[in-house]
Amino acid sequence: MDVNIEDIKEHLEEFCLTAEDNALIKMKEFSFVYRLSAEDIVDQWIAFCTTKQKSCQSPTISMLDQMEKEELMKTKSSKQRKSTSSVCTPVLNSSTIDLICNNNFENDVSNTNSLQALEKSPMFSPKSMTPTCY
Numbered sequence: 001m002d003v004n005i006e007d008i009k010e011h012l013e014e015f016c017l018t019a020e021d022n023a024l025i026k027m028k029e030f031s032f033v034y035r036l037s038a039e040d041i042v043d044q045w046i047a048f049c050t051t052k053q054k055s056c057q058s059p060t061i062s063m064l065d066q067m068e069k070e071e072l073m074k075t076k077s078s079k080q081r082k083s084t085s086s087v088c089t090p091v092l093n094s095s096t097i098d099l100i101c102n103n104n105f106e107n108d109v110s111n112t113n114s115l116q117a118l119e120k121s122p123m124f125s126p127k128s129m130t131p132t133c134y
Helices: 005-013 021-033 038-052 061-085 094-109 112-120
Strands: none
Touching: 005 021, 005 038, 021 038, 021 061, 038 061
16 A cells, blocks of 8 residues: 555644654554555554543554554464465356366276266265165
């Protein structure tokens, strides 16, 4: 996400806050590392400082480091867990199943053991949907 320091300054000014250049650079780094927009990083700051104190203050390097440890790292690790724990399940419909079956059958036709196994496998009756052997 392309965030510049001027955008961060503008969003801080909406809350009547200013920041030193080194704090703005740190916020820009956070925007890049945690994939946040200028508005999102300022919102994170506002939420963090209001939970720690009764009023918001201008960001400092030490407070930004504390915010990173307590808030930003938590959100990044939970996003990583979600992305690594999700399983991609293919969506199959009748045409894709037919393609898979046809490809597997064509690959197995050359193998005589496969043909013998196919002849012995149960066949499903369309009326009753119960397996019947031939």
